[in-house]
Amino acid sequence: xxxxxxxxxxxxxWEDLKEKNGIIIYIGSASCGRAAxxxxxxxxxxxxxxxxxxKADIIEVGCIGLCCFEPMIYIQKDGNPPICYANLNPxxxxxxxxxxxxxGDVRKDLxxxxxxxxxxxxxxxxxxxxxxxxxxxxxxxxCGIIDPTDIDHYLARNGYLGINKALQMKPEEVIKEVKKxxxxxxxxxxxxxxxxxxxxxxxxxxxxYLVCNADEGDPGAFMNRSLLEGDPHAVLEGMxxxxxxxxxxxxxxxxxxxxxxxxxxxKKAILQMQEYNILGEKILDSDFSFDIExxxxxxxxxCGEETALLASLMGKRGMPMPRPPFPATSGVWGKPTVIxxxxxxxxxxxxxxxxxxxxxxxxxxxxxxxKTFSLVGKIKRTGLIEVPLGTKIRDIVYEIGGGVLNxxxxxxxxxxxxxxxxIPASKMDLGVDxxxxxxxGAIMGSGGLIVMDExxxxxxxxxxxxxxxxxxxxxxxxxxxxxxxxxxxxLEKIKSGKGEERDIExxxxxxxTVKNASLCGLGQxxxxxxITTLRYFIDEYEEHIKNKRCPALVCKDLITFNIDAExxxxxxxxxxxxxxxxxxxxxxxxxxxxxxxxxxxGICYQICPVEGKAVYKTSGGSS
Amino acid sequence: MFDVFxxxxxxxxxxxxxxxxxxxxxxxxxDMESEIRDIIEPLKNKRGALISILQQVQNRxxxxxxxxxxxxxxxxxxxxxxxxxxxxxxxxxxxxxxxVHQAKVCLGTACHVRGxxxxxxxxxxxxxxxHGEKTKDSQFSLExxxxxxxxxxxxxxxxxxxxYGKTTSTKVEGILNQYREKREGKQ
Numbered sequence: 130x131x132x133x134x135x136x137x138x139x140x141x142x143w144e145d146l147k148e149k150n151g152i153i154i155y156i157g158s159a160s161c162g163r164a165a166x167x168x169x170x171x172x173x174x175x176x177x178x179x180x181x182x183x184k185a186d187i188i189e190v191g192c193i194g195l196c197c198f199e200p201m202i203y204i205q206k207d208g209n210p211p212i213c214y215a216n217l218n219p220x221x222x223x224x225x226x227x228x229x230x231x232x233g234d235v236r237k238d239l240x241x242x243x244x245x246x247x248x249x250x251x252x253x254x255x256x257x258x259x260x261x262x263x264x265x266x267x268x269x270x271x272c273g274i275i276d277p278t279d280i281d282h283y284l285a286r287n288g289y290l291g292i293n294k295a296l297q298m299k300p301e302e303v304i305k306e307v308k309k310x311x312x313x314x315x316x317x318x319x320x321x322x323x324x325x326x327x328x329x330x331x332x333x334x335x336x337x338y339l340v341c342n343a344d345e346g347d348p349g350a351f352m353n354r355s356l357l358e359g360d361p362h363a364v365l366e367g368m369x370x371x372x373x374x375x376x377x378x379x380x381x382x383x384x385x386x387x388x389x390x391x392x393x394x395x396k397k398a399i400l401q402m403q404e405y406n407i408l409g410e411k412i413l414d415s416d417f418s419f420d421i422e423x424x425x426x427x428x429x430x431x432c433g434e435e436t437a438l439l440a441s442l443m444g445k446r447g448m449p450m451p452r453p454p455f456p457a458t459s460g461v462w463g464k465p466t467v468i469x470x471x472x473x474x475x476x477x478x479x480x481x482x483x484x485x486x487x488x489x490x491x492x493x494x495x496x497x498x499x500k501t502f503s504l505v506g507k508i509k510r511t512g513l514i515e516v517p518l519g520t521k522i523r524d525i526v527y528e529i530g531g532g533v534l535n536x537x538x539x540x541x542x543x544x545x546x547x548x549x550x551x552i553p554a555s556k557m558d559l560g561v562d563x564x565x566x567x568x569x570g571a572i573m574g575s576g577g578l579i580v581m582d583e584x585x586x587x588x589x590x591x592x593x594x595x596x597x598x599x600x601x602x603x604x605x606x607x608x609x610x611x612x613x614x615x616x617x618x619x620l621e622k623i624k625s626g627k628g629e630e631r632d633i634e635x636x637x638x639x640x641x642t643v644k645n646a647s648l649c650g651l652g653q654x655x656x657x658x659x660i661t662t663l664r665y666f667i668d669e670y671e672e673h674i675k676n677k678r679c680p681a682l683v684c685k686d687l688i689t690f691n692i693d694a695e696x697x698x699x700x701x702x703x704x705x706x707x708x709x710x711x712x713x714x715x716x717x718x719x720x721x722x723x724x725x726x727x728x729x730x731g732i733c734y735q736i737c738p739v740e741g742k743a744v745y746k747t748s749g750g751s752s
Numbered sequence: 753m754f755d756v757f758x759x760x761x762x763x764x765x766x767x768x769x770x771x772x773x774x775x776x777x778x779x780x781x782x783d784m785e786s787e788i789r790d791i792i793e794p795l796k797n798k799r800g801a802l803i804s805i806l807q808q809v810q811n812r813x814x815x816x817x818x819x820x821x822x823x824x825x826x827x828x829x830x831x832x833x834x835x836x837x838x839x840x841x842x843x844x845x846x847x848x849x850x851x852v853h854q855a856k857v858c859l860g861t862a863c864h865v866r867g868x869x870x871x872x873x874x875x876x877x878x879x880x881x882x883h884g885e886k887t888k889d890s891q892f893s894l895e896x897x898x899x900x901x902x903x904x905x906x907x908x909x910x911x912x913x914x915x916y917g918k919t920t921s922t923k924v925e926g927i928l929n930q931y932r933e934k935r936e937g938k939q
Contacts, residue, residue: 430898503904507866736922
């Protein structure tokens with residue numbers, strides 16, 4: 130069967146699915162959905178269907194990005210568009226299904242929206258919801274819509290048209306197209322992708338290699354995982370096009386072993402591609418042959434850095450190497466190698482299919498196209514989003530994210546993981562793109578966007594990131610190995626209330642040394658969280674040092690827990706749950722915390738049932 | 753004088769302690785050798801396969817024992833130092849036998865700002881161990897992980913293969929008890 134036949138067959142299959150007379154249940158079951166309890170929901174659905182003798186197709190789809198609404202399902206009945214129901218739990222399933230399937234009531238009260246551009250009846254389209262409306266979904270277009278384990282679904286959504294088109298072009302033309310589109314590396318550094326390909330193509334050494342970097346190590350980022358779980362073929366098609374353009378017959382996907390589901394989906398997708406003659410020898414009857422091997426990382430953050438990744442790929446310790454030579458001239462086994470991020474590759478097929486003009490219509494002056502972000506932290510609507518580059522931070526936090534959790538005061542947003550920085554509320558009108566974020570002291574990074582509120586201590590955040598980079602430093606170069614250690618020690622001192630005034634100056638000095646003298650990206654960017662917090666939140670550091678006070682009430686050594694005798698109802702819950710037996714008091718009378726016994730675990734504060742909490746924290750004499 | 757009896761006695765004592773000299777121990781060692789050989793076989797001629805081999809050996813035994821590493825060294829014609837050199841670089845590899853249940857607390861950024869460290873402290877207190885350690889009865893080992901990629905559900909904790917989103921210090925005991933009960937149920 131040739132490609133056109135496969136495609137028309139897939140289109141027919143997709144159409145039949147959408148028009149099917151009967152019930153189809155789509156369940157969001159990416160890792161995040163599973164963590165939210167989709168497995169339990171699926172079990173109850175299956176039980177309900179068998180007990181009521183109902184037949185239904187169950188399709189597992191990826192993550193549509195509305196993580197805060199997980200677990201969610203879409204129900205499609207008799208060819209009508211699927212309706213999404215969110216925040217489900219096993220208890221409400223039977224009643225919900227009874228209403229929808231047996232009584233014909235769509236349960237508008239529980240419906241989140243219709244998975245279609247148009248609404249259905251009185252239920253609006255899900256794309257009209259505030260979280261999705263401002264988004265432009267190019268990379269994520271299939272996530273949560275198709276069954277990622279079925280290549281036909283991908284084909285029906287214009288999949289593999291990109292490689293089909295590319296194979297009819299000269300490799301140089303493909304590179305030109307990608308260069309014109311203006312796409313830059315989505316892993317964080319932002320190097321123009323087309324240029325990287327061209328360098329590699331022009332090196333006279335064979336064979337060439339392509340590596341897909343799926344070692345998503347930034348804590349707080351999960352864009353690549355979601356894409357690989359929800360639409361693996363998009364990334365694989367991008368790899369085909371990249372390999373064709375640079376002339377690489379072999380490739381590797383270097384993926385974190387912490388992502389078992391993504392690995393499973395990739396393996397399955399690769400088998401399907403082979404079956405469809407989209408991978409292997411003479412792809413789609415052209416002269417182009419290509420193979421893909423999956424390599425699992427073994428848990429080292431530094432392996433996201435390209436030279437360290439290459440060392441790890443070759444079975445060695447993942448230590449970075451000085452550049453040049455750049456991987457484009459000497460990479461895997463000393464051969465020219467292109468290393469591209471998952472998201473970059475996930476975008477390529479669409480660029481080739483739709484043309485560079487269309488793609489570069491999105492984005493800002495210096496950065497074209499869209500970027501995915503994982504919007505997490507102290508925000509109302511957490512999730513995976515995709516917006517045109519240049520979108521204002523304010524729009525992301527307030528329009529898409531719905532504002533700060535519990536309506537607390539917005540303090541900062543952290544981008545770029547341990548290599549990035551904190552952007553304060555006063556800079557909310559900055560657009561997210563490479564240059565703007567760098568000028569603010571942060572970096573774009575791979576796309577983690579962590580929202581922080583007034584209860585986040587910036588000294589604690591700097592300390593947190595330094596702990597991370599210090600542990601992940603491979604130890605090869607001295608500035609990173611010892612410099613980050615010394616910085617961490619100073620931050621520990623400040624956090625515990627032993628900071629001295631000269632510490633800030635010392636921190637600044639160390640930060641610039643580590644930044645300028647380290648060998649690889651890990652060390653060069655490790656001081657960023659410290660530098661930006663010093664730049665924008667110096668007053669918090671000074672409070673810790675001069676007044677021994679943590680304004681956000683986070684640093685344990687500087688806070689105490691107390692009970693407000695007027696608010697306390699004497700229920701005894703805190704007393705019962707205190708692991709240190711530090712709370713005493715008679716029933717229905719105000720309780721007291723013995724500060725000598727208190728270990729500051731915070732359980733009493735969390736568990737206090739009184740409205741407005743009778744337990745409160747103080748620091749440095751004021752609350 | 754050379755005391756034959758003393759010599760035999762010492763030898764017997766040694767045989768009884770060292771596992772590879774006892775019949776059962778020797779059989780186990782031979783089993784492991786052949787199993788490791790089976791793991792290596794398909795990857796033997798592939799370049800840079802050491803990490804994949806170590807991952808598979810760890811999958812099979814739960815950790816990389818000294819015996820496993822020395823067998824690998826023999827089979828791969830590498831020194832044990834070289835293998836340890838690679839293995840110790842990566843956090844995935846364990847060199848002591850893990851507990852029956854493996855608890856992990858995520859301390860990624862999203863989990864940190866939403867109180868992941870408090871969850872960690874509570875788990876440590878509940879199990880009376882620090883992260884990186886194993887309980888005395890070998891039922892639980894505890895680790896911290898940098899990020900599980902479930903940031904939207906922060907803070908996250910994992911026991912074996914079950915992921916628990918939106919955990920709080922107060923939920924920890926209930927989560928751990930499920931595994932404690934499983935154990936008691938079996939007995």
